[in-house]
Amino acid sequence: MGQDAIISVQGLTAAYGDEVILKDVSFEVKRGEVFVILGGSGSGKSTLLKHLIGLFPLVSGEVRIEGDNLATTAGAQRQKILRRFGVAYQSGALFGSMTLKENVNLPLEEFTHLSVEARDVISWMKLKLVGLENFGSHLPAEVSGGMQKRAAIARAMALDPAVLFLDEPSAGLDPITSAELDALILSLREGLGMTFVIVTHELPSIYAVADRVIMLDKEKKGITAEGRPQDLRDRSQDPYVRRFFRREAE
């Protein structure tokens, strides 16, 4: 694991039953980087993300976050690793019976000994960061899809994790909200030094925020290209990769 790497993935193989989705995937994510995982539909982007955050067990290989292997730890140690990262799911996955503020408050309530007042201030600040400070008392069903995604990011940031995993953050959003989300990611990276791992295939967002991308390929069951998005678009030797970044049909 390189010195500035915050996440290290070595030889990751993932499968659902007998069907291997990813085979022998290795890469590193550097601290403070906006790292994008992209690929066509069914290439295993979300599968890779779910294995990175420990939702599914690996068939083989290992994932280290700040040097610790999530798969081989349990109990308090695992909790400690889990608190180093936040996850904002594609659907937002906000708890429907709780208001936006309560959603953001939940990790603070469960994992800190802060007073109610302090927790309220922190959750308000997190909502303010994503522009939802006036919607804290709303239920998820009462706000738009874009607002739900932003609230999910606020909740994922509640404990100030070192890494934020975002699954398709701009999918289904209008171009303006999507651009606002991109700006938010960049400002959080600049302001808080957060590392972002983003799964997406929204090209405008990728060009706007990504420092480095890996591209997954369904046939290869692994990484087919790695680098800066602009470089892959202009200089990749692989015609499929070039076409993907130029949004060209076969």
Place this chain on the structure above:
Amino acid sequence: MVQVETVLEVIKEQKGLRLAFSGRLDAKSVAGVWGQALDAVRRGGNISIDASEVEYCDGAGIALLWELQCRGVEEISGLKPEIAKLLEPFAEAKRKDEEQFRRKESTVETIGKAIVELAQDLREQVSFVGQILSVSLRFMRRPRELRWTDVWLTYERAGVQALVVVGLIAFLTGLIMAFQAAPPLSEFGVDLYVVNLVSLAMLRELGPIMTAIVLAGRSGSAFAAEIGTMKVNEEINALTTMGLDPVRFLVAPRVLAGVLVTPVLTIYADLLGVGGGLAVMMGRGYPLVILWRQLVSAVEINDVLAGLIKAFVFGALVAGIGCLRGLQTKSGASAVGISTTRSVVTSIFFIVVVDAIFAVVYYAINF
């Protein structure tokens, strides 16, 4: 608009057969020639298609042409360029092996799969019970960690809001039993023993069972649907990656509420069920004081306890199964419906099985 039918002419030539299509190859009309075309291909030999008279072709028509290509048709001539373009994407695609494509599962495979699924389900149930026990022990040591607000909310929803339906069912059950038992017993002059019959049946069996079944239908299914929807919406994943154990966070409050509410509802059902029986007897002219004395002489504290012990177990069972089925929900809206149904069916099955075990144990220990 005049509908142009697809016409297929099978022409014998020196080289083999030529299938000449004309008219519209669309979903409406292609059905009529599909079988005829395949029959011709099955006869074997060199087969070609003449599509020069085809005016229009939609997805169904393209499917027929591709099917024929897959079955050995070597040449399609005269196809309009715009239609040929629709067929192009499939040119390289290879149809799955016919046997595999249409393969049906054998009975042995179906039975084997069902057994494996049952074994997996049992394993998950055992593991789930273990998780609940482990979490319960933890809460006994640190009760402040339990989400008591959720416990009381669930208690209210499962208990207070079920009072009307549980009460009505219990009252009518007692009433029906008394109505059915009174006439035959009165022939022997012992219709006062209807009180014994109704009270013992309600306290020992029907009170806890009816309550548990109502809870399975109302609350167990609601737990399954609620947790299942959370699973579909990735909320369970969100909890897990936050480091919050779904069993501790979602299941424990519901199971505890179920355990606490079922005995209370059972006592309420017992009272109303016995009340229903007594109401019938009063209608038959027995004064309340006589009925009360008969009731007191018939019922022992053991009878009340026997029902209450069952109620605790049924409460845990119904709530636990509801939550387990919710957590087992797969993806999609229909999966929530399946989980809800499974929770009710499994709960009722286990209520009856556990009740039978109780009956044997009570008999063996003379309780």
